[in-house]
Amino acid sequence: TNLKVINSNCEDGINVINSNGIINNINANFAAFDGIDFDFSNLSVKNIKINNSGNDCIDFSNGKYNIEYFYLNNCGDKAISVGEKTIAKFKHVEIDLAQIGIASKDSSEVYVQNSKIQNTVDCLSAYNKKQEYDGGFLKINKSFCSKYKRYKYIDNFSKIDLLNEL
Numbered sequence: 001t002n003l004k005v006i007n008s009n010c011e012d013g014i015n016v017i018n019s020n021g022i023i024n025n026i027n028a029n030f031a032a033f034d035g036i037d038f039d040f041s042n043l044s045v046k047n048i049k050i051n052n053s054g055n056d057c058i059d060f061s062n063g064k065y066n067i068e069y070f071y072l073n074n075c076g077d078k079a080i081s082v083g084e085k086t087i088a089k090f091k092h093v094e095i096d097l098a099q100i101g102i103a104s105k106d107s108s109e110v111y112v113q114n115s116k117i118q119n120t121v122d123c124l125s126a127y128n129k130k131q132e133y134d135g136g137f138l139k140i141n142k143s144f145c146s147k148y149k150r151y152k153y154i155d156n157f158s159k160i161d162l163l164n165e166l
Contacts (some may be wrong), residue, residue: 006030013053014035019043026050035075041065048072052132056081057098060088060108074095078125079117082108084133095120101145104136104158105129112140124157125146135159 007014013031019041028035028050035053036060039160044066050057050073056076061084068091070081075098082088084104094116095101101117103125104110117123122143126136135157145151150158 003027005035008032008035011111012059015039016043018040022046026052026105028057031055038065040064043066048149050075057085060086062086065089068092068104070094075099076104079120080110081105082110083129084108088112090115093117100125100153101148102138102140103127104133104138104160106133106136109137110139112138112143114142116144117148118146120145120148122150124152124162125154126153126160128157136163139163141149 001023002025006029008031012034013028015037017039023045025047033055034058035050036058039061041063047069049071052074056078059071059081065088070093072095078100079095079098081083082104086108091113092164095117100122101120101128109144126138128135137159139161
């Protein structure tokens with residue numbers, strides 16, 4: 001399966017709900033709000049490319065997700081937002097221009113093999129947003145961040161493990 005959306009004015013350019021399976025490629029360009037939203041699903045995706053989202057480039061909630069490759073550019077808020085008891089595994093992440101590069105929140109676990117993040121306010125973030133959940137967990141094997149105001153933000157309920165900062 002391949003998905004593509006251009007110039008979306010909807011709340012989500014693409015919204016996948018209650019789904020299982022494999023997606024080869026997803027492209028989202030010029031979304032007024034979130035580029036892609038995954039909810040209550042168990043998905044593997046080979047390639048995701050998102051350019052110019054007014055809010056989050058991609059938002060994951062309540063599921064299990066495996067992504068091989070991300071390229072996210074010009075995200076209005078978070079490039080990658082993971083929340084609400086999600087387990088997400090990302091092999092390679094490239095982010096350019098967002099308020100937050102990768103955010104893990106609300107009892108979620110995010111595992112990243114390689115990341116290259118630039119032009120952000122916060123490169124990495126782990127926190128508790130909703131009171132019915134705990135904090136977030138983010139583990140990155142190789143991390144390269146440049147041109148940021150704050151390398152990482154962590155609240156008292158959360159944890160970020162960085163194995164190799166480049």
